[in-house]
Amino acid sequence: MQSAVESLEVTWAERWSESWDDFFSSWLAPLGALAWAILVSAVAALVLARLLAFLPVMWSGEPSRHTTDRLRGWGLGLILGGSAAIVLFAGGPGAVWLLAVAGAVVIVAGIVGLSRGLATSRRLSVEVRDEAGQPAAMHTRNVLVLLTTLAGSRPRGLHFAIGSDVDSLSDFALSGVAPGRLASALQAAARFVAGGTPWCLSVDATDRDNLAVSISRHGRKLHAGVINRSDLGLTAAGSGDQAVDLDKFVAAFALIALSSSYPDVAGLAGTTSWRSLGLHFVASTELRDDDDDSRAIAILGHAVDLDPGNHPAGLMLQYRRNRYVTEFDALRRYADWLSAEAAHLEAEHSPTRNADYALHYQRVLLNYVVTVVNLVAIGGHGPDPSTGPDASRARDRALQLVRLIDARTGEKEGERAGGSGELPLLEQKMRLVAATGYVALGGSADLLEVGSRLTEAAISASPWVRYDLGCMHYAQSEEQTNPERRKELEELALEHLEYAMIAPRPRSFVWKDPMLVRLHADSRFQKLARSPRPDFWDLEPLRPYRRQFAALGITSPLRLSTFAGSRAELGDYLGSGRLRTLALLGVSELANRTEVLSLLPWAEELLSRYKVELVSEIVEEGILGSAELGNLTEQERDLLSTKVFRSLEHRYGFEGFDFLRVAGWVDSLVP
Known part of the structure; x- marks a missing residue:
């Protein structure tokens, strides 16, 4: 009777508690000690990896963002695995201690991998502060957008680079700062400790005409500068004229700083001055559609003065000076300059193999072909220019450009087979314009690489491609002695020109194109080019x-x-x-x-x-x-x-x- 009463007094909760105590004391307590030991070992390794990331020797090389992410992931995994091996097998009997040694080697490898991943990480934070020292969220977003536009998107610009030809920043992770002084300070501290975002671009706006910029890597300031509107030769913000956005110079500053640390940042074509790059950025965006070239020419001239090696700015300067020229001698000088620029690039920079100059070189060739086409169209100076050495050289250059881009197409097709991208739309358009220029200069349309491009151009939706195709047909008509064939080619020219008029730039340029001057009196041309002249x-x-x-x-x-x-x-x-x-x-x-x-x-x-x-x-x-x-x-x-x-x-x-x-x-x- 007494034992029955005692058995009733032991409940299921008490039995479960006794079982849990036995399990904890036999299993979890020893594991907890091991876990703490593993954690301490891993934290020590992580701290060492973070400290090593501060050493400039770890910054060399140019791994992609994907590679650095993998380095960090594998490094962390190796550190945890190695720490576990050391704690579990250190002091073990017999040969078991060799596993602990292997764990130590794994930890070292993990430290190096993680440190390398942190040191070379392609992550950039942007912090802009206003006159009061407060984080400026909208200003920060503007810098991020401009930085992406300048160097994180596909190259643009048929006749000159718009911004730059750099697209490497698409491989960078860009971020801003949290709003509020306390939040931004905590965010900066966390980034510094964790090391996940090594690059920091800081901008202090003293007023609308002055900015102080600096860029640091793992807390070490590498570059700094002052952006002053008057020093750059720009109009003051309060003068009544539309003021230039100085954030474009912030983006240029960041790009030049990053390019000095990452050799794979290609597309600057010799530019080393951020001020010069910023001026070119302004001229090629804000002043791109100005009918009056004087302001763009002044800004581009200053850009070239600051950095004579800024080849894209030099090309745009010459383009803006000569795009509406109708005098034979002036066009001839422009063609000679383009020819000399191409020869210089070939002699000094190997542009067909050097990605830094590739697109700039292609634009120089394209502008040379178009300029000689206009030169031939004007004529009237001595022997027929269509049969002279200029036309012959331009035909060779046009065919060279078509074949150069075709070769890149073959390379890209090989990359696609391996899962990579395709030929940029800009180069596809260049190839079509070069093919039309080749035929306009008297080249044979029967060549395989040219004939297929003309067929492609005829169905292109690009207004500029159809514009150049129309110019080609008009140039062919000028050489015709057969009245019926001449009329047929003129009709084709007007048909393609009419299509091109859907876009504002061809519509405003058609009256100024030296190649089409003789068409101005044609009522059909006047009808299709029905946009009134603005100037x-x-x-x-x-x-x-x-x-x-x-x-x-x-x-x-x-x-x-x-x-x-x-x-x-x-x-x-x-x-x-x-x-x-x-x-x-x-x-x-x-x-x-x-x-x-x-x-x-x-x-x-x-x-x-x-x-x-x-x-x-x-x-x-x-x-x-x-x-x-x-x-x-x-x-x-x-x-x-x-x-x-x-x-x-x-x-x-x-x-x-x-x-x-x-x-x-x-x-x-x-x-």
């Missing part, structure tokens, strides 16, 4: 002297109409006769009055858009100034208004011009 310098009397006026600081008709010098002095400078100088001044006065009229608060939008065409039509009727317009009788002025209206209606009938409206514009120009 009074495009007027026929003024266009040839645009660069000479710019050299005098005359950038608008107003400046010309108020020229302080005498007419004789102006004529001597321009090399024009007295009558032509009078005509230039008269046309500029007429353009100035039209400009003022279009800027009045009550001015019609249609006049603002077609002001250049209005003056052009008046000049076409032989009226070379507002004084001449005022000398007309009322009937003569009505007749002039009728002719101007009919011409505008014929060329831009889709606008629905009204005769009374056009007549009112003409009457308003009478002084």
Whole structure:
């Protein structure tokens, strides 16, 4: 009876507790001691690996982000495994101690691997602080976006590099800082201790015109600089003009700093100055669509002064100086410069094998081919240039470029078989333009590598490719003696040019293309190129002297109409006769009055858009100034208004011009 009562007093909870105590004392307690020993050993190894990452000797080489991630993962695993082996087998009987020695070797390998992974990790944090010293989140995001645009995306720009040709930062992990001073400080401390983000770009904004930048690696400052707007020759932020974004120079600073530590950062084409790179970045983005080249030329000139080795800036400078040139001698000088640049690259930099110069070299060849095509189209200077040495060399260069890109296609196909990428769209477009240039210069379209590219170009959706194809067909038509074949080629040219007009850049360039000057009088061309010219310098009397006026600081008709010098002095400078100088001044006065009229608060939008065409039509009727317009009788002025209206209606009938409206514009120009 008593034993039964005692047995009832031992509950299941008590039995479970006794079992757990036995299990803990027999198994978990010994394992806990081992776990603590393993943990202490692993932590010591991790600390040693982190300390080794501070040594510059561990920073050498150029492993990819994938490789560094694997190094860190494997290093951590080896450290944990080696620590376990040492703790479990150290002091064991017989040969078991050899396992502990092996564990020590594994730990050493893990320390080296982890340290190497931390030291070479491609991770960059960006920290921007405002004038008050607070983290500026939006400013930080802007720097991250610009850094990715400059060096983390595929190269852009057919005739010149937009930003740079570097895309290596796509292999970098970029991050900002947490908002708030305390949060950002804790984040920075955690990154420093863990070592997962070795690179840190710091920006302190003292005001809108001054930035202090520095970049450090594992806490060691490597590069620092000051970005001052006036030192860079840029307009002050409060001057009223659109101010340049100085964050572009921050991105350029970071790229140049990283390129000095990673030899595989290719695409800078000799650029070593971040200030020069930043100026080129500004000119190729913010000023890319400016019809007025003067500001871009000034900025690019400064970029080349700062870094004569900045080949992309030099190429863009020459392109902006010569893109609208129609004088034979000027085009010839441009072609000679491009030829010399190509020869220099071949002699000094092996651009077909050196990835740093590859795209720049291809652009130089492409610009050379296009320039010689324009040179041949102008003609009229001595022997036929289409049969001369320039055309022959340009054909060879065009074919060389096609074959060079075809060879890269073969390389990329081999990479694709191994699971890699494909030929960039930019180079595909280059190849098509080079093929059309080759045929435009008289090359055979029957060559396999050329004929297939022409077929590809004919169905391309790219406006610029179709534009170049149209120019090729027009160049072919100019060489034809068979009237039917000539007409057929002209129709093909106009068909492709019409397609190209869907894009704003070809639409604005078509009137300035020296190759198509002879087409301007063709009504079919006028119909397809129906975008009104935006600049009074495009007027026929003024266009040839645009660069000479710019050299005098005359950038608008107003400046010309108020020229302080005498007419004789102006004529001597321009090399024009007295009558032509009078005509230039008269046309500029007429353009100035039209400009003022279009800027009045009550001015019609249609006049603002077609002001250049209005003056052009008046000049076409032989009226070379507002004084001449005022000398007309009322009937003569009505007749002039009728002719101007009919011409505008014929060329831009889709606008629905009204005769009374056009007549009112003409009457308003009478002084």
